[in-house]
Amino acid sequence: MRRWSVVVPKVASVDAQDRGPVQPGQLATLEAVERRVLWLSTAIIDHANRVRPNPSGLKVGGHQASSASMTSIMTALWFHALAAEDRVSVKPHASPVLHAINYLLDELDESYLTSLRAFGGLQSYPSRSKDPDPVDYSTGSVGIGATAPLWGALARRYVEGHFGGAGTGRQYSLLGDAELDEGAIWEAVQDPAVPGLGEVVWVVDLNRQSLDRVVPGIAAERLRDTFAAAGWQVLSLKYGHLLQELFTRPGGESLRARIDAMGNPEYQRLLRCSADQLRERLPGTGSTAAPIAGLIAELDDATLLAALRNLGGHDLGTLLEAYDAVDDTRPTVIFAYTVKGHRLPTEGHPQNHSSLLTAGQMRALADRLGTDLDHPWTGFAEGSAEADLCAAAARRLRRPLREPQAPPTVPPDLGRPAPSGTGTTQQALGRVLLDLTRQAPQAAGRIVTVSPDVSSTTNLGGWLNKVGVWSPAERTNWFADDAETILHWREKPTGQHVELGIAETNLVGLLGELGATWSRWGQPLLPIGVVYDPFVNRALEPWSFGIYAGGQSILVGTPSGVTLAPEGGAHQSITTPSLGIEQPGCVAYEPAFAIDTEWCLLAALGNLGRPDGSSAYLRLSTRPIDQSLAAVPSDPAARERRRRQVVAGGYRLRQHDQPAVTLAAMGATVPQAMAAADRLAALGYGADVVCVTSPDLLFRALQARRGLAAAPAWILDQIFPAERATPLLTVLDGHPHTLAFLATVNNVPIATLGVTGFGQSGGLEDVYRYHGIDTDSIVAAGLDLLD
Template sequence: MRSVTVVNSELRSVGGKGSGVAREAELAALEAVERRVLWLSTAIIDHANRVRPNPSGLKVGGHQASSASMTSIMTALWFHALTSEDRVSVKPHASPVLHAINYLLGELDESYLTTLRAFGGLQSYPSRSKDPDPVDYSTGSVGIGATAPLWGAIARRYAEGHFGGAGTGRQYSLLGDAELDEGAIWEAIQDPMVPGLGEVVWVVDLNRQSLDRVVPGIAAERLRGMFTAAGWQVINLKYGQLLQELFARPGGEALRARIDAMGNPEYQRLLRCSADELRERLPGTGSTAGPIADLIAPLDDASLLAAVRNLGGHDIRALMDAYDAVDDTRPTVIFAYTVKGCGLPTEGHPQNHSSLLTGDQMKALADRLGTDLDRPWAAFGDGSPEAALCAAAADRLRRPGHASRRPPEVPADLARPAPTGTGNTQQALGRVLLDLTRRAPEAAERIVTVSPDVSSSTNLGGWLNKVGVWSPTERPNWFADDAETILHWRERPTGQHVELGIAETNLVGLLGELGTTWSRWGQPLLPIGVVYDPFVNRALEPWSFGIYAGGQSILVGTPSGVTLAPEGGAHQSITTPSLGIEQPGCVTYEPAFAIDTEWCLLAALGNLGRPDGSSAYLRLSTRPVDQSAAAVPTDPAARERRRRHAVAGAYRLRQHEHPVVTLAAMGALVPEALAAADRLAALGHGADVVCVTSPDLLFRALQARRGLSKDPTWILDQVFPAERTTPLVTVLDGHPHTLSFLGTIRNTPVTTLGVTRFGQSGAIEDVYRYHGIDSDGIVAAALDHVE
C-alpha cells in the first residue's frame, strides 16, 4: 500500500505505483482514454435521442451532464485501480460511461452502442439481468444501488468463509452527492456490521447539483464529519494540479480561502463566465481581492478558464493517488469534487441534468476531442498507447469463470406426522429449519437467516442456538454461563444467522446480495429474512430491486394482519397478502396450518440459487389454530396429493354432498370459514371450504389458461372443478381484492371479505367483528348468495 497522510481532510501522498517516465506515459494514455470515454458516453445518448428514428416522438432521455461528471473518476478506476476480483456499483445516470468503458475493453459489441433505451438494448440504468455487457450491481433506485456493495461485501465474506471460491476484492460504490439525501444511505452506514468492511470504497461525485438546481449551502464538511464519526476513512479530493500550483504562489492562500468559503451557486456561476467576467468576479471584495487579482492577472484566458474548473474529481493524477491511498482496514469514502457536464457546452448550468447537445454542439465536441461525428464509434489505432492501455486493462480485469454449482436438493416433505393440538404458522417456521439440520443437512448448511433484531420474537431462537450467529471473527459470549439465558448468542465465522440493526432496508439489501452468490461465484445460498409483517412495505422497494438484480431469497413477514388484535392499527398489515400477485420474480404463500407452512417453505427453498429460480414471500401468523382441522390424509398417496395442492396454491379442505356456496379462505381466517360452514349446514345450506395457500399461484394459473404464460393450470380444475361451481365468498386477514379474481375462474358471483380500514386494539373476536371477517360476516355473505 502507498504511504499516505491525511491532514485537514486533504490528501498528501508519498510514493505510488510507478514513477518518472512510466508514470507520465500512463497518465498521458489515461487522459486520452478519458477523452474518448467522454465522447462515447455523450455520443451514445446523442444517437438515442437525435439520430435514431423515433416515430412516437416521446423523449428517449439520457444524462449527458451526469455522465460527464463521472468520466475521469471511472477512467482512473477501471484503467488504473481495479482488479478482476473487485466489484463496482455505478450511479444510475452514468450508465453510458460504463457501456463506453466496456466497449473499449472489448466487453460490448459496437452494435449495442446505438441501442440505449431501445427495446432489447442497453438499459436506462445499469442492470445485471438485462444489459448485454458486464454489470456488477443493478442501480436505478436512488440509495439502493449505492449501498448494495456493503451487503455484497458481507455476502462475499460469508460465501468465502463457508464454502470458498468467492475470493477477495474491493467493493466500490460510485454515487452522486444528491444521493446522500436518501435515508437508506445513512441506515446502511450506521449498521454495526459496516465499520469492519475494509474492502468497501465509496466515491462521491460531488458536483453540487441535483435534478433541478445547484444545491445551496456547503454540506461537504458536515458529510465528511458524519462518515468520520461512523469510522470511515475520508479522503477529500477537492483541487486538481493546476489549482494546487496556483495556491502555492503569492496570493494563492487568499484564492484558496475565497473558493473554500464560496457557496455552491456562486461557484457554479463562475463556470458559466468568460475569462473577462472571471477576472472581475473571482477576486470578490475585501482585503483579499487585490492579491487574488494580482495572482490571476498573468494567466492567459485559457489557463484561467481551465484553472477555475480544475477540481480533484477531474484530475487523473489526483484520482490515481486517491485510489492508491485507500486503507483496507476500514471503509473508505472519497469526496471527489466535480463539475456536472464537465467538458460539455452545458457544464455547470443549473438545469443541465437532462439537457442534450445539439448537432452543432456534437460536431464541435468531436473536433475538440479528436473524434469524428460521422464515425462516432471508431476504436483506438493498433499500436497506440491508448490501445495498449485498454488491452492491458482488459487482461487485468478478465474474471475466471465459476463452475455452476446447483444447490442441494431440498426435500418436498419432511415426512413427519401431521401436527396435532394447537399451534401457529410462525412456530412452524423455526421447527422446519431445525428439522432440516437433521433430515437434510446438506440443504440446511446452505441456509442463512437474516433478521433486523427480531430473531427471538419471530421464533428463530432454536435455529439460532443450533447454528450460531455469523461474525467475521469469533467473539466471546459473555452470557454463556448465565443459567437464565435461553438464547445463546454465539458469534463466529461458522454461524448461519446474520443479525443487523433495526432497519428493514438493510435487511432486504443483504438478503438480495446473499441471493446472488450463485451467479457471482457459483456458490448458491438459501437466504431467509424475517421481519414483522407490518413493516414489509417499508422494505418492499429495495427487496423488489434485489429481485430485479437477480437476487433470490425468502422474505418472511410475521406476525401479520389484524389477527394481531391487541397490537392495534399500527401493527396490523393490510396490503401484504397480494404481494406475490404484484411482484415479478416472487411467489407468495400464506399458509393456515403448520403442515402447510412446512410444505410451502420447502418448496420456496427448492426454488433458490438456480438460473430458473425465484424468490418467495411467506406471510405467517401467531394465531393459535387447532392443527387437527387441517385433516391431513394419513394415506401416503393422499398426503402427497394434498401437499402438491398446497404448494400449487390451494386445496379443498371440506366438501359438502350438495354445496350451494364455496367459502375460499386464507391464512388465519380458515377457522372462521370452517365455523361458518358448520353454521350454514345447520341452516340447511351446504358449503365447500377451499383453503388458499397462494393467491399468486392461482392467479398465474388463471393467466396461463388465457394463454398469457406457461404456468401450469391443473390446480384450477382440481380445486374449483366445473361440476362443483357455486357462488363464492372469499375471506382473508388483509385487503379483499387479493382473492377477488377467484370468481373469474368459473365466472361465478363472488363476495369478497377482508380488511379495508386501519385496525383497532382489542380481543380477536372484537377486531374480526369490527372488520366483518368473523364467522357472522361469512355466514351473512353466504346467505346473500343462496337465499
C-alpha cells in the same frame, strides 16, 4: 436477456507493467483515454435521442451532464486502480460511461452503442440481468444501488468463510451526492455490521447539483463528519494539481480562501463565464480582491479557465493518489468534487440534468476531443499507447468463467406426521429449519437467516441456538453460563444467522446479495429474512430491486394482519397479501396450518440458487390454530396429492354433498370459515371450503388458462371444478380484493370479506368482528349472497 456467468476472482497472471505508479507519459495516455470515454458516453446518448428514429415521439432521455462529471473518476478506476476481483456499483445516470469503458475493454460489441434505451439494447440504468456487457451491480433506484456493495462485501465474506472460492477484492460504490439525501444510505452506513468492512470504497460525485437546481448548501463538512463518526476513512478531493500549484504562488492563499467561502450557486455561475468575465468576477471584493486579481493576471485565458475547473474529481493524478491511499482496514468514502457537464457546452448550468447537445455542439465537441461525429465509434489505432493501455486493462480485469455449483436438493416433504393440537405457522418456520439440520444437512448448511433484531420474537431462537450467529471473528458469549439465558448468542465465523440493526431496508439489501452469490461466485445460498409483516411495505422496494438484480431469497413476514389484535393498528398489515400477487420474480404463500407452512417453505427453498429460480414471500401468523382442522390424509399417495395442491395454490378442505356456496379462506381466517360452513349447513345451505395457500399461483394459473402466461393450470380444476361451481365467498386477514379474481374461474357471483382499514387493540373476536371477518359476518355474507 444477459446470461448469468460466474467468475473465478483471481486471474492466473497479470503483467507487471499493467499496474504500478503512473509516469507523466502514462498520465497523458490516461487523459487521452478519458477524453474518448467522455466522447463515447456523450455520443451514445446523442445517437439514442437525435440520430435513431423515434416514431412514437416519446422522450428517450439520457444524462450527458451526469455522465460527464464521472468520466475522470471511472477512467482512473478502470484503467489503473481496479483489479479483477473488485466489483463496482455505478450511479444510475452514468451508465453510458460504463458502457463506453466496456466497449474500450472489448467487453461490448459496437452494435450495442446505438441501442441505449432501445428494446433489447443497453438499459437506461446498469442492469446485471438485462445489459449485454459486464455489470456488477444493478442500480437505478436511488440509494439502493449505492448501498448494495456493503451487503455484497458481507455476502462475499460469508461465502469465503463457509465454502471458499469468493476470494478478496474491494467493493466500490460510485454515487451522486444527491443520493446522500436517501435515508437508506444512512441506515446502511450506521449499521453495526458495516465498520469492519474495509474492502468497501464509496466515491461520491460531488457536483453539487440535483435534477432541477444547484444545491445552495451541500454541507460537505457535515457529511464528512457523519462518515467519520461511523468509523469510515474520509478522503476529500477538492482541488486538482493545477489549482494546488496556484495556491502556492503569491495571492494563492487568498484565491483558496475565496473559493472555499464561495457558495455553490456562485461557483457554478463562474463556470459559465468567459475569461474576461472571470477576471472581473473571481477576485470578488474586500482585502483579498487585489491579491487574486494579481495572481490571475499572470495566467493566460486557457490556463485561467482550466484552473477554475481543476477540481479533484477531474484530476486524474489526484484520483490515482486517492485510490492508492485507501485504508483497507475500514470502509472508505472519497468525496470527489466535480463539475456536472464537465467540458460540455452545458457545463455547470443549473438545468443541465436532462439537456442534450445539439448537432452543432456535438460536431464541435468531436473536433475538440479529436474524434469524428460521422464515425463516432472509431477505436484507438492499433499499436498506439491508448490501445495498449486499454488492452492491458482488459487483461488485468478479465474474469474467467466457471459453471455455478448446483444448489443442494431440498426434500419436498420431511415425512413427519401432521401436527396435532394447536400451533402457529410462525412456530412451524423455526421447527422446519431445525428438522432440516437433521434430515437434509447439506441443504441446511446452505441456509442463512437474517433478521433486524427480532430473532426471538419470530421463532428463530431454536435455529439460532443450533447454528450460531455469523461474525467475521469469534466473540465471547458472556451470558453462556447464565442459567436464565434461553437464546444462546454464540458469534463465530461458522454461524448461519446474521443479525443486523433494526432497519428493514438493510435486511432485504443483504438478502438480495446473499441471494446472488450463486451468480457471482458459483456458491448458492438459501437466504431467509424474517421481518414483521407490517414492515414488508417499507422493505419492498430494495427487496424488489434485489430480485431484479438476480438475488433469490425468501422473505418471511410475521406476525401478520389484524390477527395480532392486542398489538394494535400500528402493527396490523393490510395490503401485503395482494403485494405478493403483484411482485415479479416471487412466489407468495400464506398457509393456514403448520404442515402447509412446511411444504410451502421447502418448495420455496428448492427454488433458490439457480438460473431459473425465484424468490418467495411467506406471510405467517402467531394465531394458534387447531391443526386437526387440516385433515391431512394418512394414505401416502393422498398425502402427496395434498402437498402438491398446497404448493400449487390451494386445496379443498371440506366438500358438501349438495353445495350451495363455496367459502374460499386464507391463512388465519380458515377456522372462521370452517365454523361458518357448519352453521350454514345447519341452516340448510351446504358449503364447500377451499383453503387458499397462494393467491399468487392461482392467479397465474388463471392467466395461463386464458393463454396469457406460462404456468400450470391444473390446480384450478381440482379446487374449483366447474361441476361444483356455486356463488363464492372469500375471506382473508388482508384486503378483500386479493381473492376477488377467483370469481372469474367459473364466472360465479361473489362476496369478498377482508380488512380495509386500520384496526385497534383488542381481543381477537372483537377485532375480527370490527373488520367483518368473524364467523357471524361470514355467515351473514353467505346468506346475503344466496338470497
